[in-house]
Amino acid sequence: MADIVLQDQEQQVKKLKRFLEGWRVALIPLKSIILWEQQWHPCAIIGTVSFLYLLIWLLDMSSLATFALVGLMLNFVDFIVPVICNSLYGPASWTGQKEKMFEEICRSIVVHYNKTLNQIRSFYSLRDTSPCMYYIISISMLCTLAWISSSISNIFLLYILSTVMLLWPGIQHRGIFNAFLSLIHMAPKLVKSE
Template structure:
């Protein structure tokens, strides 16, 4: 049953991203760091975007409007450029398979995130004390961070981490760091 639902989600996503399919293939290689310079390109792009927002010194609402304008322009122009440059003859069966794999990966990650959010919300009924301890702690930390650190800078860090995350997972960097943390010698609490 879940496989049928997942396949339906993949088909819907493929139709939704139809105009972006030629752009998604090179973007996949950038997000998975297939070249050594790809992480630098991601960080540089995000930095230029946030530096321009910071230099314009817009209010929060105006910043959202500018980002929305940029995203709408990109969403409008990319399908036009892709259809003009590549044309219908540039799409092969191999590219279609890669496109379907990208859509399947997006759906899988979306569903995993949804399951994690639902399991967190289920804590509210199963273990209310744990739910409130976790949620209140996270909200207090977020409130403290938002009051001490510039919000544009926080959004810059968050955006950079989100865009670098697929490459971090692909190259096993997160697993390496966590394994190093577990290898750190434990300090004995016994006093002699």
């Protein structure tokens, strides 16, 4: 069973490498930014996301127009990045070490994708194994989400979500979340006086 999963994962890595072929030169510096290899990388991430959301806020377009504009920008970036990377860096600049890093990036993406998919599947398997727990979790999460989204601006919520998603790999890589959890566990326990 483990061999089948490993073979499937290798197939996924190969497919992803072919899919991201044009982006391979750009992915190596992006990896260092996402994992905060320099002190200023978190500031660059927050600054870029803040600037993009400031533009969205200032333009004050309807939701449909905003989605269309974001889609246009993503298509433009998807078109222009491979063209620029291939014109600036020829095939001779691509070394074996860079290929190894590119494969490591693709493998990491596949592993995280599969983990997320397995967590979603295990959550939905609760529907068959423990329907009461499934509906309690689902309804409470959806009610909480509805309450938060009715209380706070949608653009601000998307800004927070985008920032956290882009900072999360660096937080995990640096061990900040684990250090925070260990601080919580080391905190003195309050004794109730009766």
